[in-house]
Amino acid sequence: MSQIHVTTTVNGDEVEFLCDPRETMLDVLRDRLGLTGAKEGCGTGDCGACSVTLDGRLVCSCLMLGAEAEGREIGTVEGIATDEDLHPLQKKFIEYAALQCGICTPGILVATKNLLEKNPDPTETEVRYWLAGNLCRCTGYDKIIRAVMDTAAEMRGAS
Amino acid sequence: MAFDETKTEGFKVVGTRPNRPDGIDKVTGRARFGADATAPGMLHGVIVRSPHAHARILKIDTSEAEAMKGVHAVVTRADFATGLTGENWNILENVMAGETALYDGHAVVAIAATSSLAARDAAKAIVVDYEVLPHVTDVDKAMAEGAPVIREGAADKSVPAGLHPNVVRYHESGHGDVETGFAEADLVIEDSFRTEATHQGYIEPHACLAQLGNDGRGEIWCCTQGHWNVQKVCAALLGIETSKLRVTASEIGGGFGGKTAVFIEPVALALSLKANRPVKIVMTRSECFRATGPTSSTSMDVKIGMKKDGTITAAKGVFRLQGGAFPGAPMEFTAMCAFAPYNLANVSQIGFDVMSNRPKQAAYRAPGSPMAAFAVESVIDELCEQLGLDRIETRLKNASKEGTKASFGPTWDRIGLVECLEAAKAHPHYTAPLKPGQGRGISCGFWFNHGGETAVQMALSEDGTVQLSVGTPDIGGSRASMAQMAAEELGIPYENVRTTIADTATLGYNEISHGSRVTYASGLATIEAARDTIRKLCKRAAAKWGIDEEAVSWVDGCAVPSGPNAGDFDPLPIARIAKSMGRTGGPIVGHYEATPEGAGVSFATHIVDAEVDPETGSTRVVRYTVVQDAGKAIHPTYVEGQYQGGAAQGIGWALNEEYIYGADGRLQNAGFLDYRIPVASDLPMIDTVIVEVPNPGHPYGVRGVGETSICPPLAAIANAVSAAAGVRLHELPMSPPRILAALEKQAAG
Numbered sequence: 001m002s003q004i005h006v007t008t009t010v011n012g013d014e015v016e017f018l019c020d021p022r023e024t025m026l027d028v029l030r031d032r033l034g035l036t037g038a039k040e041g042c043g044t045g046d047c048g049a050c051s052v053t054l055d056g057r058l059v060c061s062c063l064m065l066g067a068e069a070e071g072r073e074i075g076t077v078e079g080i081a082t083d084e085d086l087h088p089l090q091k092k093f094i095e096y097a098a099l100q101c102g103i104c105t106p107g108i109l110v111a112t113k114n115l116l117e118k119n120p121d122p123t124e125t126e127v128r129y130w131l132a133g134n135l136c137r138c139t140g141y142d143k144i145i146r147a148v149m150d151t152a153a154e155m156r157g158a159s
Numbered sequence: 160m161a162f163d164e165t166k167t168e169g170f171k172v173v174g175t176r177p178n179r180p181d182g183i184d185k186v187t188g189r190a191r192f193g194a195d196a197t198a199p200g201m202l203h204g205v206i207v208r209s210p211h212a213h214a215r216i217l218k219i220d221t222s223e224a225e226a227m228k229g230v231h232a233v234v235t236r237a238d239f240a241t242g243l244t245g246e247n248w249n250i251l252e253n254v255m256a257g258e259t260a261l262y263d264g265h266a267v268v269a270i271a272a273t274s275s276l277a278a279r280d281a282a283k284a285i286v287v288d289y290e291v292l293p294h295v296t297d298v299d300k301a302m303a304e305g306a307p308v309i310r311e312g313a314a315d316k317s318v319p320a321g322l323h324p325n326v327v328r329y330h331e332s333g334h335g336d337v338e339t340g341f342a343e344a345d346l347v348i349e350d351s352f353r354t355e356a357t358h359q360g361y362i363e364p365h366a367c368l369a370q371l372g373n374d375g376r377g378e379i380w381c382c383t384q385g386h387w388n389v390q391k392v393c394a395a396l397l398g399i400e401t402s403k404l405r406v407t408a409s410e411i412g413g414g415f416g417g418k419t420a421v422f423i424e425p426v427a428l429a430l431s432l433k434a435n436r437p438v439k440i441v442m443t444r445s446e447c448f449r450a451t452g453p454t455s456s457t458s459m460d461v462k463i464g465m466k467k468d469g470t471i472t473a474a475k476g477v478f479r480l481q482g483g484a485f486p487g488a489p490m491e492f493t494a495m496c497a498f499a500p501y502n503l504a505n506v507s508q509i510g511f512d513v514m515s516n517r518p519k520q521a522a523y524r525a526p527g528s529p530m531a532a533f534a535v536e537s538v539i540d541e542l543c544e545q546l547g548l549d550r551i552e553t554r555l556k557n558a559s560k561e562g563t564k565a566s567f568g569p570t571w572d573r574i575g576l577v578e579c580l581e582a583a584k585a586h587p588h589y590t591a592p593l594k595p596g597q598g599r600g601i602s603c604g605f606w607f608n609h610g611g612e613t614a615v616q617m618a619l620s621e622d623g624t625v626q627l628s629v630g631t632p633d634i635g636g637s638r639a640s641m642a643q644m645a646a647e648e649l650g651i652p653y654e655n656v657r658t659t660i661a662d663t664a665t666l667g668y669n670e671i672s673h674g675s676r677v678t679y680a681s682g683l684a685t686i687e688a689a690r691d692t693i694r695k696l697c698k699r700a701a702a703k704w705g706i707d708e709e710a711v712s713w714v715d716g717c718a719v720p721s722g723p724n725a726g727d728f729d730p731l732p733i734a735r736i737a738k739s740m741g742r743t744g745g746p747i748v749g750h751y752e753a754t755p756e757g758a759g760v761s762f763a764t765h766i767v768d769a770e771v772d773p774e775t776g777s778t779r780v781v782r783y784t785v786v787q788d789a790g791k792a793i794h795p796t797y798v799e800g801q802y803q804g805g806a807a808q809g810i811g812w813a814l815n816e817e818y819i820y821g822a823d824g825r826l827q828n829a830g831f832l833d834y835r836i837p838v839a840s841d842l843p844m845i846d847t848v849i850v851e852v853p854n855p856g857h858p859y860g861v862r863g864v865g866e867t868s869i870c871p872p873l874a875a876i877a878n879a880v881s882a883a884a885g886v887r888l889h890e891l892p893m894s895p896p897r898i899l900a901a902l903e904k905q906a907a908g
């Protein structure tokens with residue numbers, strides 16, 4: 001089957017790739033672009049481990065085709081830290097032990113960063129519902145929610 | 160201090176909460192998990208699985224698939240070792256079916272191609288002819304007369320005569336005379352309970368990358384709880400020498416017991432051998448549900464007699480567990496854990512291991528124990544209810560303590576159940592007012608914990624920092640706790656220890672990370688390796704000073720002269736000794752190898768408030784408190800995390816999660832949409848209380864903490880539901896339809 005040529009932007013860098021028309025964005029990121037931060041927990045849109053942003057909108061990259069990235073902007077966990085430093089969410093996740101195994105962490109970080117950009121002052125319930133599509137089997141979510149709430153408070157204080 | 164004492168105070172690093180060393184890797188996407196590895200020339204493997212619960216494999220036609228573009232290898236059972244016996248045979252039979260497919264999802268043939276799309280396309284072109292056989296998936300039906308036999312002759316000698324051939328192992332334990340005990344009781348309650356199978360639900364599916372050459376040398380990269388076990392099992396299944404395989408454990412995205420088993424690694428090796436190229440296999444989520452180990456489902460009868468003052472006079476339990484199409488359901492653990500929290504004069508427990516047409520069960524966090532607690536603690540709750548007794552006082556009255564005889568035989572060493580119950584009683588949660596429609600439940604839980612074969616190595620760098628190599632994969636922060644124990648013992652900063660998970664070629668055998676053994680056993684070995692290092696450091700100092708080795712002690716990261724030489728020389732810091740070690744005798748490396756047997760058991764008490772919606776039957780957990788004995792919490796934040804994670808998994812098991820089989824024996828909910836694990840919006844914060852009753856078997860008093868936390872929730876929630884809605888559920892999960900049915904039955908009188 002002939003491959004499709006795609007030009008897109010990933011974490012601010014322009015990239016080009018060839019992909020099979022059936023290939024998901026998640027497979028493209030992981031297998032063609034070497035960005036294995038996004039994880040496949042289910043491949044069916046149920047776990048959120050593959051979360052990325054598409055033009056600023058949170059999507060499951062396992063439900064998106066690689067070909068759909070043409071001309072768009074993709075954001076992954078690899079783009080969250082700046083060149084010099086970790087994002088405040090990343091620091092708080094480490095400090096709060098908001099990860100045990102860490103497989104859900106990339107998706108949860110992408111999702112919560114996206115939340116805080118839209119809503120810098122979420123309630124606990126808002127965080128819980130925003131993250132309802134990101135499964136974590138290890139933590140019981142307690143420390144994740146606390147880390148997000150504390151980051152939000154800190155970022156509000158700083159801005 | 161002496162090297163054989165339990166240290167209980169004066170800690171500098173242990174008990175603090177430093178950032179984990181692998182934190183940055185895991186928040187930036189840099190950490191490499193099972194599916195994140197690639198190799199030059201790598202192929203992708205796909206496994207074709209049986210769509211039938213029980214079927215004879217008549218013919219496998221791969222000709223069309225093999226002719227497809229990009230396809231390089233196909234393997235069936237014929238490509239694995241023959242003549243295996245015992246558990247190796249069971250594992251091989253599970254990894255790749257022989258003559259018969261034994262459950263929906265059983266592997267039948269595998270194919271490798273240049274891309275995963277090509278492999279999937281080719282897999283669809285493989286034609287397997289089956290003769291469908293009668294099947295059974297229910298535990299009670301599987302042991303009833305007339306049930307289809309899964310495999311003749313699978314039973315071992317423990318099974319009494321006259322039972323169905325699907326009953327493959329039998330357990331009996333206890334002491335005293337239960338009939339006399341029941342006669343002494345003022346109230347005897349006997350009830351039957353059932354729990355459905357649940358899956359560990361780790362978010363990372365099984366994944367591996369394997370290479371095997373025809374010289375028999377191979378490499379495996381995989382997500383596993385035990386890479387030495389992968390090495391041993393793969394060598395046996397491929398018929399090669401163990402040392403020719405080197406296995407590296409990737410970062411692991413959750414396991415909870417489910418990654419103690421081997422599924423895809425031998426298949427990837429066999430494909431690689433045929434194709435002479437590396438092969439990667441990554442399971443899909445539905446493969447994880449259909450073909451990797453769920454828990455056993457159970458059917459249980461529990462009978463308990465109690466006096467009016469709350470004294471339990473006798474207890475009896477019968478526990479039937481189906482473990483899928485192979486022996487191994489952990490029914491002896493269910494039986495042994497059932498009454499472990501209580502000091503009983505008369506107790507009897509019986510277990511049955513039953514085969515059925517389901518996937519081979521695998522360990523899941525305290526395997527077998529949560530179900531037992533569900534049945535036993537429900538009956539105790541009912542007895543307290545009917546006799547008007549306080550739930551915690553009654554449990555305290557009967558609690559196991561140091562010196563009492565355990566229900567399964569041994570005499571308890573120092574244990575912390577009373578301390579947990581007292582802490583629960585004192586917790587504000589226990590007496591907080593409830594809103595209408597809410598109910599409160601409590602439950603105790605027990606797990607043995609484990610030691611196991613362990614080898615650790617500690618190499619000193621020339622600047623005085625330390626490289627610690629352990630053999631137990633870091634599943635939730637153990638690099639941090641190992642570094643803390645090493646730093647504590649050596650008297651150096653936490654940051655000066657780097658912990659690495661070594662591969663199988665680097666250390667001696669390390670048993671799987673199971674049984675909550677890592678902080679206990681690898682921790683103990685780390686402390687002992689540090690002590691070995693210190694002895695070597697002291698020796699160098701003694702030689703430099705020209706004094707006796709015995710006259711040197713180790714204080715705060717320095718060698719100091721002691722005894723008659725005290726004060727004669729300035730303390731010699733670790734960095735100074737390290738700097739000159741090349742000239743004073745060569746590299747300094749401490750190590751320790753043992754099978755520690757002093758893993759202290761652990762108890763917990765959970766308090767939960769639940770709210771039942773009488774309209775929909777849905778239950779919401781509104782408040783949750785975990786109280787558990789950790790012995791000594793090395794990194795309290797990660798201990799809390801274990802408590803919270805176990806509670807959350809228990810909540811899922813109690814309320815939602817279950818394997819649903821159709822009449823055709825096929826699994827109907829093999830995905831996270833239909834097998835619903837708790838999501839963030841389902842749960843409240845989970846409060847934790849760390850009780851510390853030191854384990855005499857560990858230098859710092861550590862007890863394993865990972866598993867006990869899943870034992871009490873099923874019962875605690877059932878008891879809360881009973882208090883909230885006035886109906887007692889005897890079957891898990893307590894899903895809305897079941898609760899509604901119970902409410903309707905109650906309304907009908």
Ligand code: FES
Pocket residue numbers: 039040041042043044045046047048049050051060061062063
């Ligand atoms: S992998 Fe995309 S949602 Fe699970």
Ligand code: FES
Pocket residue numbers: 098099100101102103104105135136137138139362412413
């Ligand atoms: S930390 Fe393991 S799944 Fe979230």
